Amino acid sequence: MGVQSLAVACGALALCLALTTATNPGFVVRITQAGLDYANQQGIAILEKELAQLKLPDISGDSRVLRVGKVHYELSRLRLRDFHLPYSRITPIPNVGLQVSISNAFAELDGDWRVKFYFVSRDHGFFNLKVENVYMKITLRLGSDTAGKPTISTSDCSARISKVRLLLSGKFGWLYNLFHSVIESKLRKSLESKLCDNVAKSVQNELQTYIQTLPVTARIDDKTGIDYSLVAPPRTTAQSLDADLKGEFYSLDHRSTVPFSPLPLAFPSDHDRMVYFGASSYFFNTAGIAYHKAGALVFEITEAMIPKDAGFKLDTSVFSAFIPQLEEMYPNMTMKFRLSAPTAPFLTIGPGGISFQPTVDAQAYAILPNSSLAPLFLLSLTGNVSAVINVRSGRIVGSVDVGRIRLSLKDSAVGTFKVRMMQSLMNILTSSTLLPRLNARLDEGFPLPLLDRIQLSNILVKYHENFLLLGADVHFQPRG
Incomplete structure (x- = not known):
């Protein structure tokens, strides 16, 4: 191999290494x-x-x-x-x-x-x-x-x-x-x-x-935190100052490598606001992984949670209409459901908004007279979920809405039955108990990476391919 060919090969190898080791940000801050x-x-x-x-x-x-x-x-x-x-x-x-x-x-x-x-x-x-x-x-x-x-x-x-x-x-x-x-x-x-x-x-x-008051990490709760560290020094263009942040949720007890990498963000040239935040789908999806690893995606539905105007009680007599043998095996016994995610939810962001199709396992139990639990059946619940995102008091807040839930039977200790008959009842249970509690947590929000004493106003929210764009004007609040 000649000297020139060797130089070309070394240059190509260096380029390949640079491309494979480059770190895309999960979160971008732009100051216009x-x-x-x-x-x-x-x-x-x-x-x-x-x-x-x-x-x-x-x-x-x-x-x-x-x-x-x-x-x-x-x-x-x-x-x-x-x-x-x-x-x-x-x-x-x-x-x-x-x-x-x-x-x-x-x-x-x-x-x-x-x-x-x-x-x-x-x-x-x-x-x-x-x-x-x-x-x-x-x-x-x-x-x-x-x-x-x-x-x-x-x-x-x-x-x-x-x-x-x-x-x-x-x-x-x-x-x-x-x-x-x-x-x-x-x-x-x-x-x-x-x-x-x-x-x-x-x-x-x-x-x-x-x-230096820019938070590198932000503790969310007793389960998770967010890594907002810079993945590269801030860079300047002719129109702005950009900071690429890791933008990754992590479990406080089980931090591990995320099994996928953030995609490049095609940041738009918007300049109407003082500051813009680009939150990628990677950012949100690491939240799902972190909460799943922390065992936080588990939720129980009990009799006490059923609204009084729901028109039914959570007991075996109600479900025996769909499962006749249930009344024979566990007559007039209170029930409860344990909902859990078998895998971390994975969402997509596009111009139309945020959507995902999570899968939830719903294990039904009968509560025996001695307070022990008897497993009844295990359902798999899937449905289209849409999310709305906003910014309030320097935090990303949101809410979700669930479309019609689809059921399938994964396991049963009370014989086979047609889950289609249970469709309406499970829709009521999830919409009246699970959804309000999930939205209450999302309404608490997650902190944005803000310097000390910075307040945001004139909020703008736009959806782009693979990321959410948040724009705002800023106000510095002096001490005193």
Whole structure:
């Protein structure tokens, strides 16, 4: 094999390995330009407060003034009275990160000054410094740590001040004007350097700390949790910032590898909301696996659960109309059903919504006088189930509706019988007892991966092939 052929083969092998090891996300978060604009608004307000506390070092030096000679000056106790950033914007730079551009910023400082001339012992007073036309460019690098949490740091920063005006009070004001430009130049350089230092500290201390509040895992209940860790560092496009998350439910006691992988998500180019969440069918199906492994997909129907207006009791006398031998074997005995899923339910998501066809085993028992259970028969229940999803208080909530249930007999300890005769009765039992309790649990919902103190509004829900798209605007709730 020639060198060129070997290179081609190695390249093909590397590509195959990359394709086989690539991890598709089960859950995607997209922040649009509108969301970045809102983040910029909140972040700049914090940065203004940080810069208003900027500490500048004392400045001193010597300057030679024409016809005056050598002048020694000192500026001390520099106090930044305020700092305003009226124009700023965050822009995603593809494959780089985020760029923060600040223009026409202005600030005002004051402090004490002291000057010594060769013919005058000294003079002192107060000074005022107006800083105008401040321009800054900050590049933020995005990444992820070993726990799958996002990270952010300053990879580049430049600051330029085009106008500085120094006003010195004192009895030799005309003389100070001869060398104030030297002091202004030193103040400009000191301030430009301090601005980037302070921005880097603010990003590290404030922004990095805040984005680490994104939950990597979310405990749902005593059975399951959700893994929201990043599968790759956040990436930027020309229009948005995207974060690919694992998006996987897991059993707290029996976490194991999911037997299938998430499919790629064809994320649409919607930009009407500040943030979008893409919840794949993988995300929802791992919930079914997690609850099934945890033994949580088991439900009992007892006499006490039957609504009073149902018109029947859950006992052998009712079912003996379909199974004559039941009355002979277990006369007038209370019954109960134990419902369980033999396999984890598997749903599909498409433009028409969410649907699945779960299979449920319904084991019927007679409750004997000594409270022990006598197995009667085992039914298999299947039916078309549809789901409606929404977002409330930062949680995915939902409800399901079941169509006509189909029955088949899997086993019987009371002889054979025609399950078709039992169809209506089982429909009533599931719709009046199982469905309300299932929907009550779904109404509690599952938490979305949200940063601390973020509230959602203006919710949008759309169904796409293989995933659910949730859009929302955000509001940051400050402490206090």
